[in-house]
Amino acid sequence: xxxxxxxxxxxxxxxxxxxxxxxxxxxxxxxxxxxxxxxxxxxxxxxxxxxxxxxxxxxxxxxxxxxxxxxxxxxxxxxxxxxxxxxxxxxxxx
Numbered sequence: 433x434x435x436x437x438x439x440x441x442x443x444x445x446x447x448x449x450x451x452x453x454x455x456x457x458x459x460x461x462x463x464x465x466x467x468x469x470x471x472x473x474x475x476x477x478x479x480x481x482x483x484x485x486x487x488x489x490x491x492x493x494x495x496x497x498x499x500x501x502x503x504x505x506x507x508x509x510x511x512x513x514x515x516x517x518x519x520x521x522x523x524x525x526x
Contacts, residue, residue: 478512492505
């Protein structure tokens with residue numbers, strides 16, 4: 433140790449408020465709370481369902497784009513692909 437760090441006296445920090453052991457947040461190794469994993473799975477599942485249904489409805493679309501399926505299927509595909517962004521961010525959140 434250097435002389436400066438030996439001579440330095442640090443004041444004691446304020447005491448932390450005593451917390452209920454049940455109120456302590458989970459550690460990162462435990463995988464988070466139960467609600468987070470349910471939300472992550474729900475986002476991934478909903479994105480997959482939207483993408484698959486969008487592709488399935490493309491078969492019903494008129495080549496000229498004159499029916500409702502031609503409007504609905506790209507909208508479902510776009511929503512599914514855009515839902516992947518929050519699903520990825522919730523999955524890798526720290």
